[in-house]
Amino acid sequence: MYKVAVIGWGNVGYHLSLELSRQGIQTFVVCRNYHRKTNASGAEKNLHLVNSIAELPNDIETVFLTVKDDQIAAAATKLPEKMVQNACVSHSSGVLPANHLKGVVPNYGIFYPLNSFSRDQDFNWAGVPVFIESGQERVSRFLHKVAEEAGARPVKNDDLIREHLHLAAVFANNFTNHLMALVSDMLKKRGIPFDYLHPLIQTTVEKVLRMDPAKAQTGPAIRGDKATLQKHLSNLEDEDLKTLYRQLSRSIQKLSTDESDKEL
Numbered sequence: 001m002y003k004v005a006v007i008g009w010g011n012v013g014y015h016l017s018l019e020l021s022r023q024g025i026q027t028f029v030v031c032r033n034y035h036r037k038t039n040a041s042g043a044e045k046n047l048h049l050v051n052s053i054a055e056l057p058n059d060i061e062t063v064f065l066t067v068k069d070d071q072i073a074a075a076a077t078k079l080p081e082k083m084v085q086n087a088c089v090s091h092s093s094g095v096l097p098a099n100h101l102k103g104v105v106p107n108y109g110i111f112y113p114l115n116s117f118s119r120d121q122d123f124n125w126a127g128v129p130v131f132i133e134s135g136q137e138r139v140s141r142f143l144h145k146v147a148e149e150a151g152a153r154p155v156k157n158d159d160l161i162r163e164h165l166h167l168a169a170v171f172a173n174n175f176t177n178h179l180m181a182l183v184s185d186m187l188k189k190r191g192i193p194f195d196y197l198h199p200l201i202q203t204t205v206e207k208v209l210r211m212d213p214a215k216a217q218t219g220p221a222i223r224g225d226k227a228t229l230q231k232h233l234s235n236l237e238d239e240d241l242k243t244l245y246r247q248l249s250r251s252i253q254k255l256s257t258d259e260s261d262k263e264l
C-alpha cells in the first residue's frame with residue numbers, strides 16, 4: 001500500500017490528509033501537539049498521527065509539506081536521509097517555485113490546490129485546480145491520481161501561471177472575505193444581523209460566475225450618484241474605512257470608464 005506523510009496539520013494538511021486516507025492511502029501525519037488541538041475521532045481515526053518526524057516510517061514514498069511558506073525549506077532539512085533518498089518531497093505553496101526544494105532534497109515537487117481551506121470547515125475538492133509537478137514520473141502519476149480521485153482538476157504546473165493565479169486569488173478571496181469581515185463587524189456594532197446580507201452575497205457570487213464581473217457591477221459609484229456617495233462617507237466614522245470606500249469607489253469608476261473607452 002502506498003505510504004505518504006503529511007507534515008503540518010493546519011488548514012491544508014488537515015483536509016489533504018483526510019482525503020488521502022479516504023482514498024485508502026496509508027497516511028502518516030506529523031502534527032505537533034495534536035492532543036492539544038483535537039482528540040482523533042471519526043475520519044481522523046484512520047490517520048496515523050505522530051508528534052515528530054522521527055516517528056515516521058522510513059519507507060514513505062511521498063512527503064507533503066503543508067507548513068507555512070517560510071517554513072517549507074527548514075521542514076525539509078529535518079527529514080531523515082534515508083527517507084529523502086527514496087521519497088518525493090512536495091510543497092503546497094502558491095508562490096514558491098516547483099523547484100523551491102532543489103538543493104535541499106534530491107526529489108522535489110509541488111501539489112498546490114487553488115482554493116481556500118479552513119480547518120473547521122468541510123472542504124469540497126470538486127473541480128478544484130491542483131497544480132502538480134514532480135521530477136519522478138511515478139510520483140507525478142500518483143499525485144494526478146490523488147487529485148482525480150478527490151474529484152479535483154489536476155493541472156500540469158506552470159510556475160508563472162500559478163504565481164499570477166495566486167495573486168488573483170488574494171484579490172478574489174482574501175480581500176473579498178476581508179470586506180465581509182469589515183461589514184459583519186460594522187453591522188454587529190449597530191446590532192444589525194449580518195444574515196440580512198446573505199441573499200445579496202449569494203447573488204454577487206452567482207452573477208460573477210455567469211457573466212463578466214465588470215458588467216455585473218451595480219451601486220452608487222458606477223452610477224455616479226454623488227449625494228449617495230457623500231452620505232455613505234459621512235456615515236463612516238473610521239478614517240481607514242473612509243479611505244477604503246473612496247479608493248474602491250474610484251477603482252469602480254476607473255474600470256467602468258476604461259471599459260466604455262474600449263467599446264468606443
Ligand SMILES: NC(=O)c1ccc[n+]([C@@H]2O[C@H](COP(=O)([O-])OP(=O)(O)OC[C@H]3O[C@@H](n4cnc5c(N)ncnc54)[C@H](OP(=O)(O)O)[C@@H]3O)[C@@H](O)[C@H]2O)c1
Binds near residue numbers: 008092
Ligand atoms: N490555507 C489555504 O487556503 C491554502 C491554500 C492553498 C495552499 N496553501 C499553502 O499550504 C501551506 C500551508 O498553509 P496552511 O494555511 O495550511 O497553514 P497553517 O494552517 O498555518 O498550517 C501550518 C501547520 O504546519 C505546522 N507546522 C509548522 N512547522 C512544522 C513542523 N516542523 N512539523 C510539524 N508541523 C509543523 C503548524 O503547526 P503549529 O500550529 O504547531 O505551528 C501548522 O499546524 C502553505 O504553503 C500555503 O501557502 C494554503
